[in-house]
Amino acid sequence: MLVVRPAGPADLDHLLELAILSGPGFTSLPEDPDQLSERLDVSRDSFQGALSPQERWYTLMLEESDTGDVDGVGSVKAAVGLKRPFFSLRLSNHTQSSPSVGVRLEHQTLALVNECTGWTEVGSLFLKADRRKGGAGRLLSQSRYMLIGAEPELFAENVLAELRGVFTPDGACPFWDHVAHKFFPMEFDDADRMTGATDKQFILDLAPRHPIYVELLPEPARAVIAKVHPQGVPAMALLESEGFRPNGLVDIFDAGPTVTCQRDNIRTVRDARPLTVRIEAEVEAELPALISTAGVADFRAVRQKAVIDGDTALIGRDAAEALKVKAGDVVRVKS
Incomplete structure (x- = not known):
């Protein structure tokens, strides 16, 4: 994993x-x-x-x-x-023109x-x-x-x-x-x-x-x-x-x-949700989700299968071990 x-x-x-x-x-x-x-x-x-x-x-x-x-x-x-x-x-765009001679120029500069x-x-x-x-x-x-x-x-x-x-x-x-x-x-x-x-x-x-x-x-x-x-x-x-x-x-x-x-x-950042962890040996889900811990100090992240049920995320034992979380902890999940 x-x-x-x-x-x-x-x-x-x-x-x-x-x-x-x-x-x-x-x-x-x-x-x-x-x-x-x-x-x-x-x-x-x-x-x-x-x-x-x-x-x-x-x-x-x-x-x-x-x-x-x-x-x-x-x-x-x-x-x-x-x-x-x-x-x-x-990189900036500039326009210069001279109506008297019918010329219009577009320039770019770097500053x-x-x-x-x-x-x-x-x-x-x-x-x-x-x-x-x-x-x-x-x-x-x-x-x-x-x-x-x-x-x-x-x-x-x-x-x-x-x-x-x-x-x-x-x-x-x-x-x-x-x-x-x-x-x-x-x-x-x-x-x-x-x-x-x-x-x-x-x-x-x-x-x-x-x-x-x-x-x-x-x-x-x-x-x-x-x-x-x-x-x-x-x-x-x-x-x-x-x-x-x-x-x-x-x-x-x-x-x-x-x-x-x-x-x-x-x-x-916008779409990830905080959810409470439930753990089972295996999880049946169609697609894996992005899962991380909920704080900076102990941050870890994986992409593994998760089933979201209301405010709960059901994740597998392997994913929980990789994240170092236990049942009842909060994780953040983006499907």
């Missing part, structure tokens, strides 16, 4: 393996044991409530309960941009902004290649929203997700090569690492001070603005199914899109 559970310091080897597999441009999964170790400490302290709500960064692991193998990772950062700026490029301060971010969604079918990705993705819905007051009213931009099969990034690198004369991996490990002052120091006209950029750069990395297309589809939509912001290095949704309008 697949179960989503909190990540902690003991998961360093698992998280490092996933970071290496994720490849370039996955800023929230750096191939740096020290950064990952610090992140896992933060995750532990977040689930234990040892940090103030806005400092919390919850990391979740997708685990095979029988073997203990970890196949994926996801996260929820309670608030971005409070201690370090959350920079993006805003550095810091617009999402205090927003909650869902991210770090990554699965091993052999787990990207059969619903594992959907379970891991939706578990983040079940976490938010368990105690929504711990999270911001607006939620965002950043998606990785386009890279070529040989690892090159067209937007970085033709645009961002002109302002950040370093390797992409170094800029990516510094984004996660520093106060981002280098971005403020070096980023363009004036809007960039998209029409003046080389075609390879124009073609990838607000486009998703091929590996991120399924993640984008999952986000859209929850109600997320592009908001006109893109990443400053790879031009991947940002999507947003109001917290209470996220489909899984």
Whole structure:
């Protein structure tokens, strides 16, 4: 059985393996044991409530309960941009016209902004290649929203997700090569690492001070603005199914899109119901349901069969063991 559970310091080897597999441009999964170790400490302290709500960064692991193998990772950062700026490029449309010569032009520009301060971010969604079918990705993705819905007051009213931009099969990034690198004369991996490990002052120091006209950029750069990395297309589809939509912001290095949704309008947050647990050896139900614990501290989630009867959820013994709940406890269920 697949179960989503909190990540902690003991998961360093698992998280490092996933970071290496994720490849370039996955800023929230750096191939740096020290950064990952610090992140896992933060995750532990977040689930234990040892940090103030806005400092919390919850990391979740997708685990095979029988073997203990970890196949994926996801996260929820309670608030971005409070201690370090959350920079993006805003893609804006402009119209210019000259009636005297009968010309009307549409232009797009990119400008550095810091617009999402205090927003909650869902991210770090990554699965091993052999787990990207059969619903594992959907379970891991939706578990983040079940976490938010368990105690929504711990999270911001607006939620965002950043998606990785386009890279070529040989690892090159067209937007970085033709645009961002002109302002950040370093390797992409170094800029990516510094984004996660520093106060981002280098971005403020070096980023363009004036809007960039998209029409003046080389075609390879124009073609990838607000486009998703091929590996991120399924993640984008999952986000859209929850109600997320592009908001006109893109990443400053790879031009991947940002999507947003109001917290209470996220489909899984809105539709999941708190129900009292009943347990039987086996449950007869046509389709499995998304089931999670009802609190953040002990959060766990599975997709298993459940029968809903009024305010009661009948679940199987295996599901109860995976969730670590007993009869009479409250779970949250989304059919």
